[in-house]
Amino acid sequence: MVSRTLCEVARSHPRSAVKIVCWLLLLPVVVTCNSTPPQSKQNVPVRTQVVIQPLGEVEESLLQTTKLAIESKINVTARISKPVPLPASAYYPPRRRYRADQILNFLYGQKSRVGDKILAVTMVDVSTAKPPHADWGVFGLGILGGKSCVVSTYRLNKPGPKTLRERVAEVALHEVGHTFGLEHCPTPGCLMNDAEGSIKSIDSSSGDFCPTCLHRIK
Ligand SMILES: [Zn+2]
Ligand SMILES: [Zn+2]
Structure with a gap:
């Protein structure tokens, strides 16, 4: 089964079933899940951590390549956490793979x-609903303006x-970009460009955010 979908983005709350298909469709999105940067005791903003x-x-x-990519492209710190098992609640027996939306729900409950x-990274196949398909394999899923995202x-x-490491890092940046409120971008080569919705889209990416996206993410 070949998936043409690069990723999807879930809108607002992770438990919401409302999603738009990334890299294929560009729909108007309302960001309802704004986050407030953490503050130190001296009320000085603390850098966001991924x-x-x-x-x-x-x-x-x-993991290391993804960490370096995130820290080099976005003004955040990144930390690799200890591995945890895939949540059993996300397993989808009919296709023997994991539901990305359920993984996001799992992440939403993690302390932070x-x-x-x-950003969850997994080597198993992940999927989500993409009407009219009840279960559609994807490269990743991110919550627009939210807390969590996943890349497979x-x-x-x-x-x-491109190498697997390069692709994983770029899809990770794309999904993290969604969590910072970035929608898909029409600029060719931009990490947030939805282009053709295939692995060719990743391989044709410049690996950078365009100036407009970069400005918005800061
Ligand atoms: Zn996307
Ligand atoms: Zn852009």
């Missing part, structure tokens, strides 16, 4: 500072001009 949460076994090199983000390596490990 917690990279491996779900199940994940190659360390993928207000304003911080959680499963559909990114194919021959091509």
